[in-house]
Amino acid sequence: MRREDAWDALEQAQDMNEKVRPMGGWYAFYGIAFGMTSLGLVLTLGITNSAAGALVASMVAVPIICLLSVYAARQPVKPLGYGPLHVWGIAVWGVIYGVALFVGMYLFPGDLLWWAPMAVLSALPTTITGLIALRRSRSTK
């Protein structure tokens, strides 16, 4: 193999990398949309502090999360590190969501000073993983 051929091959690999990486950028939308849904859900649950409020919040949030799951499953290109990133985001969200709900229900019912920060906190894990995926999709390294 000549040096020119090696350069051509390296350039070809770089071109492919630049084409493929942006295709994983969809995960940013997924992560941020999931985070915003969680923010709305936790905030509504906390502020309304009633069974009717919980029902309405769930009726809105559950279909959105189902649609997001279908959207993610249908994507033809999964970004680099997708598995660990997704598991980390959902696992951390699950812990924060659980703590927000159980501690909030028993100790801070209807207390905005608990529910508002916890709603923001619950939006962070998947928003962060979404932004990581976005940064990776724009990187060429």
Added chain:
Amino acid sequence: MTHPRVRLDEVIHSPVRFSVVAALASAATIEFRVLRDLVEVSDSVLSKQIATLEEAEYVAVSKFRVGRRTRTSLTLTSQGRKAFDQHVRALRDIADGVTFPLPTDDQENG
């Protein structure tokens, strides 16, 4: 002196397979139809090259259903990623005109 061409991977060296592996190295998984369009080959050509890569254990193939359709998803295995990285390093060395000294008997025997 030894030329870096000896470190090129025989399986990845083919132009179509090189493109396939380069694409798969840039993502976690890629569906067959998207990879076909990226590499710009026909279904049959891609299937043949994927079979070779699968035989070398460089690519893992999984099938799943979305609605009524069965989709094929392709992933570069850790072995495939390692082979690709080594192949790219060899290409860089060739491009840079790097050669390495052959190991002496003392080095070979530790």
